Amino acid sequence: MLVLSRKEDEVIVIDGRIRVTVVEIRGNHVRLGIEAPRDIPVFRSELSGSGAAPAQLVLACPSKC
Numbered sequence: 001m002l003v004l005s006r007k008e009d010e011v012i013v014i015d016g017r018i019r020v021t022v023v024e025i026r027g028n029h030v031r032l033g034i035e036a037p038r039d040i041p042v043f044r045s046e047l048s049g050s051g052a053a054p055a056q057l058v059l060a061c062p063s064k065c
Contacts, residue, residue, distance in 0.1 A: 004012060012020045021033040034042055057059065 006012065006022045008025055010022050014020065017037055021035075022030060023033045024031040028053040034044075036042055051055050
């Protein structure tokens with residue numbers, strides 16, 4: 001596992017196709033923005049362990065995705 005420290009508005013790019021932006025840090029909560037091509041599913045891991053099919057996040061993707 002790679003562990004990185006980021007501040008608000010800083011971005012991590014994965015494989016040149018996925019951008020993870022730190023949108024807001026408020027106490028112990030961090031809001032992330034994820035930009036990914038539509039063919040890459042993005043899931044919240046805590047939902048996938050429930051036995052039910054995981055709920056896929058619906059991403060608002062700009063036209064460049």
